[in-house]
Amino acid sequence: MFRSYLYIVFFAILFFGQAYDSFGQDPQYSQYYAAPLYLNPALAGSELSSRLGLNYRSQWPGLDANFSTFSVYFDTFNDDLNSGFGFHLMNDVEGAAGLRSTTLSGAYAYELRISERAYFRPGFQASYIRRDIGFYENLVFANNIDPTNPFGPVVGENLEGFGEPVNMLSLSLGGLFFTENFWFGATANHINQPNQSFLDGVSRLPIKMSVHGGYRIALAPGPMRQDFSHTFKERYITPTFNYKRQGPFEQLDVGAYLYAEPLIIGAWYRGVPYKPVENQSNRDAIVLLVGFNLPTGFNIGYSFDYTVSQLGIQSGGAHEISLSYIFPDPNPGKPRKRDTILPCPKF
DSSP states (O other), X not given: OHHHHHHHHHHHHHHHHTTTSOOOOOOOOSSGGGSHHHHOGGGTTTTSSOEEEEEEEEEOTTSSSOEEEEEEEEEXXXXXXXXXXEEEEEEEEETTTTEEEEEEEEEEEEOEXXXXXXXXXXXXXXXXXXXXXXXXXXXXXXXGSOTTSTTSOOOSOOOTTSSOOEEEEEEEEEEEEEOSSEEEEEEEEOTTXXXXXXXXXXXXXXXXXXXXXXXXXXXXOOSBOSSSSOXXXXXXXXXXXXXXXXXXXXXXXXXXXXXXXXXXXEEEEEEXXXXXXXXXXXXXXXXXXXXXXXXXXXXXXXXXXXXXXXXXXXXXXXXXXXXXXXXXXXXXXSOOSOOOOOOSOOO
């Protein structure tokens, strides 16, 4: 119990000591393509069908200062408007102090055909964000400690008027260019830089930039599908990257997926080892993934982050699960304006 109090006091001092000059970071997913609306609003409706998905991430479960993130999303495409629409709900709990963030987002994307098999999708997203430090439930201050019994129960009341929940409106822009085998996208989140301070000061939420892309390389086809399509099972390898920057923090995910229908496995490295942060090596994790794209429309993936930073594997790494379902086309005989499938992975 006393050890838990020490963690809470430490993170309270750290948090409020930097309240006027903080660089808050957004949650992250290792399976970033399994959280399409969180990665880039231009991906709204990219499947040209309705899609429902959820993501869960548990980071550093071996530490008291762990992170837990859960999200659910839905998107669809309207042929008549040539537009995609999506909604995203995310809940994130960070660290021993229990910083809670709830985000509700709406996304819109428009699809432009710029050549025979090349497309561009601009996207826009508006998000309502509510953050709560759990000031009265999670934090212990000097006036809460009985000097005659410092290891006993907390006493007194916290100061009024501090640590109230913060409500923010965040605006984001994104774009995605893709062909049959190549894609390249970019996103700018929080372009209005809303104030995230729990005090009376100003602490702007920094803009988060993301640049991501990849190329799908076809391999020899697999056995014949057990259906009436008279086609072979797909086989390909897809190298990908995702570069992110928010405030002074940078990360780069680089790796590849191997798809042998319906199985997909992946491995990539996260970090920027050549660019340390505050004299600390900027290494994070090696990520391993296994998933299935089932013919019924269900997709399921599991990934594990093997921590290679100074926290080490004793932190517990990170476990991540993603589920999604692509609804059947309600008008299978209706001709589509696009027959090119977006080549980026689903995990």
